[in-house]
Amino acid sequence: MIEKIFFAVIGCILIALISIFFGLLFKGIDRKIVARMQKRVGPPIRQPFLDVAKLMTKENIVPENAVRWMYNLAPLVCLASSILLLLYIPIPGLEKIQLNGENDIILVVYIFIIPALAMVAGGFSSGSPFATIGAQREMVTMISYEFPLAISVIAIAWKLSTIFSENVFTISFISSNPIFNNVGLVGFIGLIILLFSLIIVIPGEVAKIPFDVAEAETEIAQGLVVEYSGRNLALFYMADGVRIFAMASLVVNIFFPYNISNIVGLTGYLATISDFLFFLLKVFLLIFFSITIIRAGMARLRITQVVTSYWVTITLISLIGLLLLIWDNQFAISLPW
Numbered sequence: 001m002i003e004k005i006f007f008a009v010i011g012c013i014l015i016a017l018i019s020i021f022f023g024l025l026f027k028g029i030d031r032k033i034v035a036r037m038q039k040r041v042g043p044p045i046r047q048p049f050l051d052v053a054k055l056m057t058k059e060n061i062v063p064e065n066a067v068r069w070m071y072n073l074a075p076l077v078c079l080a081s082s083i084l085l086l087l088y089i090p091i092p093g094l095e096k097i098q099l100n101g102e103n104d105i106i107l108v109v110y111i112f113i114i115p116a117l118a119m120v121a122g123g124f125s126s127g128s129p130f131a132t133i134g135a136q137r138e139m140v141t142m143i144s145y146e147f148p149l150a151i152s153v154i155a156i157a158w159k160l161s162t163i164f165s166e167n168v169f170t171i172s173f174i175s176s177n178p179i180f181n182n183v184g185l186v187g188f189i190g191l192i193i194l195l196f197s198l199i200i201v202i203p204g205e206v207a208k209i210p211f212d213v214a215e216a217e218t219e220i221a222q223g224l225v226v227e228y229s230g231r232n233l234a235l236f237y238m239a240d241g242v243r244i245f246a247m248a249s250l251v252v253n254i255f256f257p258y259n260i261s262n263i264v265g266l267t268g269y270l271a272t273i274s275d276f277l278f279f280l281l282k283v284f285l286l287i288f289f290s291i292t293i294i295r296a297g298m299a300r301l302r303i304t305q306v307v308t309s310y311w312v313t314i315t316l317i318s319l320i321g322l323l324l325l326i327w328d329n330q331f332a333i334s335l336p337w
Contacts, residue, residue, distance in 0.1 A: 011097030023241025065127030074122030190324025
């Protein structure tokens with residue numbers, strides 16, 4: 001029993017280190033690419049690591065009017081819940097130390113709310129009017145993107161439930177039974193539409209342009225985290241990178257769970273390493289198309305535009321994708337593969 005607990009703790013620490021490292025790495029790559037796309041030199045890729053190291057050495061200032069215990073607890077909860085996501089989202093080579101529960105895809109969708117709620121709590125507890133406005137905007141944004149996110153995820157699980165009798169609401173089952181292999185032409189079009197919906201949801205989930213209204217540096221001076229400094233700000237900064245990595249990993253597991261080792265015929269450790277690197281490549285490409293390109297070419301939306309975009313446009317698009325998955329069985333038009 002003690003041995004199992006020991007290995008579980010070691011596994012959690014390992015996943016935490018991996019998620020923080022690659023979260024910060026992808027943030028650095030994203031910043032560099034955006035700078036190049038805008039004809040700037042940009043910071044070095046290692047800059048996020050340097051920022052975290054510097055913030056950890058700075059004084060942690062708590063505002064006089066802040067609710068101290070909530071103010072200090074919010075960054076820790078935000079980072080911990082972000083790491084918790086990657087305990088459930090399968091990563092090649094780490095499956096044995098990750099959690100795997102019944103209906104865990106529903107759990108993961110709910111856990112994604114916790115980091116945002118932690119940031120909202122931190123904003124309200126800081127006593128700053130800028131942070132209060134940012135917290136209000138974050139709550140509205142969160143309510144807006146949750147509906148299309150839930151529709152897209154549940155639609156795919158439902159489609160698999162019409163084919164298999166197992167617990168299809170488990171992420172490991174969805175990733176081991178690629179959805180594109182189990183639909184016809186109509187369902188394929190529906191999946192592309194659902195994928196497009198999730199690509200638009202990702203920048204809202206991780207508060208990136210054009211949906212970063214909760215921070216809006218030029219309007220409300222960083223909003224939610226305006227009063228944070230030192231260690232607390234570093235925790236928020238790391239949590240942001242982990243959330244990006246987790247959200248992209250979830251979409252990759254749902255839509256692109258293919259392993260390169262099966263294609264090239266590798267086995268053993270070489271297969272594990274190649275699948276892990278291929279997984280990171282897929283995550284990077286998804287971040288590139290869903291965050292990097294969008295924020296390099298768009299300006300920030302108003303909060304009313306964010307709500308309209310998610311509640312009306314993206315929700316309707318995701319519902320169309322769901323309807324096409326439902327009609328897939330009726331038309332039964334098979335794909336060439």
